[in-house]
Amino acid sequence: MANAAIKADVEVQDESQGLEAIQKQVLELKAQLDSLSKNVAEDKLSMIVFSGDLDKVLASFIIATGATAMGMDVVMFFTFWGTPVLRDKGKSVGGKDMMGKMFGTMLPKGVDGMKLSKMNMGGMGTSMMKSLMKKKNVASMEQLIEMAGELGVRVFICEMSMDLMGLKREEMIDYPNLTYCGVAKFLEEAQNSKVQLFI
Amino acid sequence: MANAAIKADVEVQDESQGLEAIQKQVLELKAQLDSLSKNVAEDKLSMIVFSGDLDKVLASFIIATGATAMGMDVVMFFTFWGTPVLRDKGKSVGGKDMMGKMFGTMLPKGVDGMKLSKMNMGGMGTSMMKSLMKKKNVASMEQLIEMAGELGVRVFICEMSMDLMGLKREEMIDYPNLTYCGVAKFLEEAQNSKVQLFI
Amino acid sequence: MANAAIKADVEVQDESQGLEAIQKQVLELKAQLDSLSKNVAEDKLSMIVFSGDLDKVLASFIIATGATAMGMDVVMFFTFWGTPVLRDKGKSVGGKDMMGKMFGTMLPKGVDGMKLSKMNMGGMGTSMMKSLMKKKNVASMEQLIEMAGELGVRVFICEMSMDLMGLKREEMIDYPNLTYCGVAKFLEEAQNSKVQLFI
Numbered sequence: 099m100a101n102a103a104i105k106a107d108v109e110v111q112d113e114s115q116g117l118e119a120i121q122k123q124v125l126e127l128k129a130q131l132d133s134l135s136k137n138v139a140e141d142k143l144s145m146i147v148f149s150g151d152l153d154k155v156l157a158s159f160i161i162a163t164g165a166t167a168m169g170m171d172v173v174m175f176f177t178f179w180g181t182p183v184l185r186d187k188g189k190s191v192g193g194k195d196m197m198g199k200m201f202g203t204m205l206p207k208g209v210d211g212m213k214l215s216k217m218n219m220g221g222m223g224t225s226m227m228k229s230l231m232k233k234k235n236v237a238s239m240e241q242l243i244e245m246a247g248e249l250g251v252r253v254f255i256c257e258m259s260m261d262l263m264g265l266k267r268e269e270m271i272d273y274p275n276l277t278y279c280g281v282a283k284f285l286e287e288a289q290n291s292k293v294q295l296f297i
Numbered sequence: 298m299a300n301a302a303i304k305a306d307v308e309v310q311d312e313s314q315g316l317e318a319i320q321k322q323v324l325e326l327k328a329q330l331d332s333l334s335k336n337v338a339e340d341k342l343s344m345i346v347f348s349g350d351l352d353k354v355l356a357s358f359i360i361a362t363g364a365t366a367m368g369m370d371v372v373m374f375f376t377f378w379g380t381p382v383l384r385d386k387g388k389s390v391g392g393k394d395m396m397g398k399m400f401g402t403m404l405p406k407g408v409d410g411m412k413l414s415k416m417n418m419g420g421m422g423t424s425m426m427k428s429l430m431k432k433k434n435v436a437s438m439e440q441l442i443e444m445a446g447e448l449g450v451r452v453f454i455c456e457m458s459m460d461l462m463g464l465k466r467e468e469m470i471d472y473p474n475l476t477y478c479g480v481a482k483f484l485e486e487a488q489n490s491k492v493q494l495f496i
Numbered sequence: 497m498a499n500a501a502i503k504a505d506v507e508v509q510d511e512s513q514g515l516e517a518i519q520k521q522v523l524e525l526k527a528q529l530d531s532l533s534k535n536v537a538e539d540k541l542s543m544i545v546f547s548g549d550l551d552k553v554l555a556s557f558i559i560a561t562g563a564t565a566m567g568m569d570v571v572m573f574f575t576f577w578g579t580p581v582l583r584d585k586g587k588s589v590g591g592k593d594m595m596g597k598m599f600g601t602m603l604p605k606g607v608d609g610m611k612l613s614k615m616n617m618g619g620m621g622t623s624m625m626k627s628l629m630k631k632k633n634v635a636s637m638e639q640l641i642e643m644a645g646e647l648g649v650r651v652f653i654c655e656m657s658m659d660l661m662g663l664k665r666e667e668m669i670d671y672p673n674l675t676y677c678g679v680a681k682f683l684e685e686a687q688n689s690k691v692q693l694f695i
Contacts, residue, residue, distance in 0.1 A: 116515045117315045123522050124322050130529055131329055137536050138336050139690065141488070146693070148555060150614070153377055157347060160457075164480040170488070178551055179614055197628060204615060216349070216378055217403060227461075230396060234460055258558075261632055262625075281562040288691045289539070289568070292338065293487045295345070295495040296693040316514045323521050330528055337535050340687070352576055356546060359656075363679040369687070415548070415577055416602060426660075429595060433659055491537065492686045494544070494694040 142171040142291040146284065149297055150179030150206060151215035152224060152239070158297045159242035165293075166249040173291070174246075175284040177256035180297075181263060182206055184255060186271045198264025205263060208271070209239035247274045254279050254287075341370040341490040345483065348496055349378030349405060350414035351423060351438070357496045358441035364492075365448040372490070373445075374483040376455035379496075380462060381405055383454060385470045397463025404462060407470070408438035446473045453478050453486075540569040540689040544682065547695055548577030548604060549613035550622060550637070556695045557640035563691075564647040571689070572644075573682040575654035578695075579661060580604055582653060584669045596662025603661060606669070607637035645672045652677050652685075 143165045147158045162172045176184055182205035194202060206212050217223035231238065237245065246253075252275045260267070260278065267278065277283070288294045342364045346357045361371045375383055381404035393401060405411050416422035430437065436444065445452075451474045459466070459477065466477065476482070487493045541563045545556045560570045574582055580603035592600060604610050615621035629636065635643065644651075650673045658665070658676065665676065675681070686692045 116519075117319065120319055120515065120519055120522060121315075123526070124319060124326065127326055127522065127525055127529060128322070130533075131326060131333070134529070134533055134536055135329075135333055137539075138333055139338070139537070141336075143484075146555075146559075148552065148695075154347070157345075157377060160480055161345075161484070165484050168481060168484055168488075170484070178555060197624070197631075200624075226396070226399075230461055233396075234457075236457065236461065258632075258634065262628055262634065281558055282566060285541075285559070285563055285566055285568070285691070290690075292489075293484070293493050294691050294693060295493060296695050297347075297495050316518065319518055320514075323518060323525065326525055327521070330525060330532070334528075334532055337532055338537070340535075342683075353546070356544075356576060359679055360683070364683055367680060367683055369683070425595070425598075429660055432595075433656075435656065435660065491688075492683070492692050494692060496546075496694050 139292040140171065140290050141169065142173065142287070143293045143295075144173045144284065144288040144291040145175065145294070146296045147174055147176045147180035147183075148178050149215070150181075150183050150212060152209075152212035152227070153214050153216075154297050155180065155183055155209075155212060156239060156242070158295075159239070159246055161295070162251045163242060163245050163249055166246070166251055170292075172246075172249075172251045173254060173284070173287045174251060175254040175256065175281075175287075177259045177281075179205075181255060181259040181265060183209060183212060184253070184271050184273070185265065185269050187211075189269045191266045191269045194264050194266075201263045201265075209243070212239070243271070243273070250275065252277070254284055256281070256284075338491040339370065339489050340368065341372065341486070342492045342494075343372045343483065343487040343490040344374065344493070345495045346373055346375045346379035346382075347377050348414070349380075349382050349411060351408075351411035351426070352413050352415075353496050354379065354382055354408075354411060355438060355441070357494075358438070358445055360494070361450045362441060362444050362448055365445070365450055369491075371445075371448075371450045372453060372483070372486045373450060374453040374455065374478075374480075374486075376458045376480075378404075380454060380458040380464060382408060382411060383452070383470050383472075384464065384468050386410075388468045390465045390468045393463050393465075400462045400464075408442070411438070442470070442472070449474065451476070453483055455480070455483075537690040538569065538688050539567065540571065540685070541691045541693075542571045542682065542686040542689040543573065543692070544694045545572055545574045545578035545581075546576050547613070548579075548581050548610060550607075550610035550625070551612050551614075552695050553578065553581055553607075553610060554637060554640070556693075557637070557644055559693070560649045561640060561643050561647055564644075564649055568690075570644075570647075570649045571652060571682070571685045572649060573652040573654065573677075573679075573685075575657045575679075577603075579653060579657040579663060581607060581610060582651070582669050582671070583663065583667050585609075587667045589664045589667045592662050592664075599661045599663075607641070610637070641669070641671070648673065650675070652682055654679070654682075 165172050185208045187208040214224045253273050254277050257278050364371050384407045386407040413423045453476050456477050563570050583606045585606040612622045652675050655676050
């Protein structure tokens with residue numbers, strides 16, 4: 099029996115080493131999995147709204163509200179022509195320089211000033227589209243923005259665009275989830291988003 | 298020898314517990330890995346074709362057919378100005394209301410009605426581009442759409458756009474893989490796609 | 497003691513089998529994890545620059561340089577109207593056919609020829625924007641392209657667009673990381689990129 103017991107003892111030692119080796123492999127796998135997890139995108143949609151055209155901004159909000167309804171986290175980054183869309187037509191600010199005044203006059207003041215990218219026909223196409231949307235029960239831009247706010251869509255506004263166009267924070271719309279930031283902040287969000295769109 | 302045997306027995310118990318603990322860790326890793334797998338995108342390309350411009354729709358089909366040739370699954374979601382591009386010029390439908398008739402006349406009827414987004418020059422630029430494409434052996438829009446159908450590119454058409462523009466299903470092209478749907482259906486596809494583009 | 501020793505011997509055998517089973521599971525997990533890793537996107541941004549408008553190309557380079565500053569790998573694929581933007585105004589080539597000459601004259605020759613997509617107003621809007629950018633310390637297109645080159649942004653130029661527009665390689669800008677390629681090469685990069693944009 100002495101031999102058997104010795105054999106058992108030896109095997110137990112082997113097992114012990116086997117266990118240690120496997121434990122090591124498992125820990126390595128765990129580390130690898132954790133690092134991979136950090137690289138897998140979240141259920142998030144990030145959009146750059148570069149355009150200020152009625153049709154494109156409309157599309158961006160339909161996508162945004164649709165995505166939140168599906169449980170996705172949504173971030174919209176308004177830049178360039180998209181920026182003045184978020185002006186509040188009821189607010190006006192003074193103290194602008196000449197360029198700021200010029201841009202202030204030429205750029206659409208909020209959603210009412212937006213036009214179709216095609217078939218605007220001196221405003222007739224745009225009016226026609228708006229009345230059609232009403233008739234077909236498509237939510238208006240004002241309703242979509244309000245809905246987006248309630249659904250938790252986060253809105254980022256590009257600081258460089260604000261500066262270039264001479265826009266001031268006091269003239270922008272009231273929105274529950276509004277942040278002024280640069281492109282780096284947007285890219286951070288886009289990096290771990292499942293879906294990214296440039297509109 | 299009794300001591301050795303007892304020691305072996307005790308160690309075997311330790312090993313036993315060690316094994317159980319590792320087995321538990323392995324099962325946890327497995328669960329974590331399975332849940333991560335569900336969040337990793339498939340080899341799929343999802344495109345929103347918002348534009349109805351010849352150059353952009355052309356680009357979208359060149360990308361689509363190129364991607365299928367690489368083995369990717371491809372979904373194209375036609376919305377807004379992209380929708381009338383898929384009308385069949387050989388089909389006509391009646392029973393449209395005034396708005397529907399107006400849109401029907403003003404919107405391009407299928408691929409022949411498309412124009413370049415730039416340098417259209419009253420149609421001259423568009424004609425020039427088409428003859429150039431022929432000369433340089435670039436596939437025409439008709440050929441590209443047929444190729445896409447054969448390669449299994451799935452085409453989604455936005456129901457809201459159809460409704461807004463007064464388009465009827467009977468006037469759309471025959472395509473092997475055509476679905477009418479809303480933005481939610483597209484987002485479902487985009488969510489697990491490696492690549493998404495808004496064109 | 498004989499019984500105990502035999503019992504230990506038997507349990508050691510069980511353990512041995514248990515170990516083997518776990519080892520097998522661990523190897524399966526490892527294989528699964530390795531294959532998943534290949535499907536997880538890299539920290540890379542891929543952009544298709546389709547537009548040749550000053551504002552959009554500007555945005556694409558601001559995004560590109562911003563992303564490299566964050567440590568991302570960046571690829572820009574210039575196609576269609578984006579292609580002539582990369583012509584070098586100081587270089588001229590002969591031996592073009594009539595179409596090539598026409599396109600050569602009509603397309604913007606490099607960054608100086610670009611216009612705003614909106615509010616160009618016969619060039620006045622574009623000049624205004626450029627002077628504003630200077631005043632607000634926003635980098636010019638020339639500076640952004642140089643910066644992108646230094647930061648390692650890789651530029652791809654679409655061969656089909658070069659061919660269609662009759663552009664020759666000798667008239668394109670000097671750029672440290674320039675490749676002429678087709679859409680398949682771009683899609684390869686996009687496939688394992690965290691972020692993709694069509695601009």
